[in-house]
Amino acid sequence: xxxxxxxxxxxxxxxxxxxxxxxPEFLNEYLEAPELIRIxxxxxxxxxxxxxxxxxxxxxxxxxxxxxxxxIIWHFxxxxxxxxxxxxxxxxTPVFKHCIDYMMGDSEGQEATxxxxxxxxxxxxxxxxxxxxDGIDLSEVKDYKSYPLADSPMPRLSxxxxxxxxxxxxxxxxxxxxxxxxxxxxxxxVETNEFGEEEFAFKSVAVAEQYLKLICNLWPEWCNERNxxxxxxxxxxxxxxxxxxxxxxxxxxxxxxxxxLKRINNCKDKYLEGRMKMFxxxxxxxxxxxxxNGKYCVxxxxxxxxxxxxxxxxxxxxxxxxxxPIAKACVEEYLNKKFDKFGCLDFDFVxxxxx
Numbered sequence: 001x002x003x004x005x006x007x008x009x010x011x012x013x014x015x016x017x018x019x020x021x022x023x024p025e026f027l028n029e030y031l032e033a034p035e036l037i038r039i040x041x042x043x044x045x046x047x048x049x050x051x052x053x054x055x056x057x058x059x060x061x062x063x064x065x066x067x068x069x070x071x072i073i074w075h076f077x078x079x080x081x082x083x084x085x086x087x088x089x090x091x092x093t094p095v096f097k098h099c100i101d102y103m104m105g106d107s108e109g110q111e112a113t114x115x116x117x118x119x120x121x122x123x124x125x126x127x128x129x130x131x132x133x134d135g136i137d138l139s140e141v142k143d144y145k146s147y148p149l150a151d152s153p154m155p156r157l158s159x160x161x162x163x164x165x166x167x168x169x170x171x172x173x174x175x176x177x178x179x180x181x182x183x184x185x186x187x188x189x190v191e192t193n194e195f196g197e198e199e200f201a202f203k204s205v206a207v208a209e210q211y212l213k214l215i216c217n218l219w220p221e222w223c224n225e226r227n228x229x230x231x232x233x234x235x236x237x238x239x240x241x242x243x244x245x246x247x248x249x250x251x252x253x254x255x256x257x258x259x260x261l262k263r264i265n266n267c268k269d270k271y272l273e274g275r276m277k278m279f280x281x282x283x284x285x286x287x288x289x290x291x292x293n294g295k296y297c298v299x300x301x302x303x304x305x306x307x308x309x310x311x312x313x314x315x316x317x318x319x320x321x322x323x324x325p326i327a328k329a330c331v332e333e334y335l336n337k338k339f340d341k342f343g344c345l346d347f348d349f350v351x352x353x354x355x
Contacts, residue, residue, distance in 0.1 A: 015178060045060070051280060053283050066089060118138075173217065224343075233345065
């Protein structure tokens, strides 16, 4: 059996050691499932790794994100079922991740691609065999939303939200280093929120303020005009290649991103091949008040991700925004910010429609 943790780059290894110094042995057995190995070839950053427009420091796969979520859950609960639910939560992720939600017209909810999770788990001989051995029913691990610490409605701080903020802050937009990750991680505890459910809370309002002042720089990166034009282009490109029968919807959930990129770049359609090459090599994504002639421009709404964490105070656990003007300002400034302009690329692209 290959030890998954030994295959990681040095920074990811150190990052995972912060999340859980002693990963449970059972994780390695589940990590041999082909369905999980597949998402190791899917980018955490919705394919931004393949564009010259974004400075991804080092790639993080969707499997690494899922393992990170599992480690956070295990560290605080030592509950095998919750940990596995966290590990499996993105097992249905397609290539380019949420770009396919855009392709399906779900840019605001970004949950259309989650519908296959249960069927993928049910059809995994490897996972089902291990679950039966461990006396765990599929119903207990198929939906991580049933465990509040794993996932909970925005803007609560769950393991999923905690992890992808760390990952993006380490690589996509360098606001964290490992020392900062360690500092914030060691300053959270599990408390009961105002809804009577478990939730992560910072040990003090001061730490919550420090955390928010950093991560509020990430939030616009997930929903601004530059992000949306990038995501929609990949969505339109995948749809266009599918329309000429060079890529099926099923293959978006079975192939690796590099395999899909190869299919796009060798689809025998000079227009699509040329536009994809432009997309991968150009660096100028800009914002415009008006749609530009001869340019690929989009103006759409997308999901606004953010966190409004709990913090311990002398009078009990409170939302930081309720007791801190600094925390409140971080959240309100983002929520009031408008992303209502066009995101534009320096070339035109007219997507093909499915015949």
